[in-house]
Amino acid sequence: MLIYILVACDRLEEKREKKLRQSLPELQAALQAYADENAAHKVTLINDCESDDCEDWQLGISQPATKKIHLNPPVDLFNRLAEQHGIDCExxxxxDDTREPVSYFGKYEGKGEAFLIAEYLGL
Incomplete structure (x- = not known):
């Protein structure tokens, strides 16, 4: 199964949108580093932040996952980013090239738990 985790960029209050814009370079660098370090596991960076409207941004990673344990590293990464930058994640x-969300977690939604997310994904 191909999973994804994105920074939640839509429907943000003005204050949170401003913080996201300020944190964007650090978030992009952290996600690029994670993708590079895990290239052997087919982790792919999702980085479409060209729009002036952050509501249209797509920032995160995708990777194959067949076992619950495969979710631990990316969920841990996004939990750290959520604490550092005040973000939520999808x-x-x-x-079929369509993203189907199953859960949200982060600074405002609450810490993500890889085991529960794996259950939602059916792993």
Missing amino acids: VGYVE
């Missing part, structure tokens, strides 16, 4: 799976 997690789901990709089917």
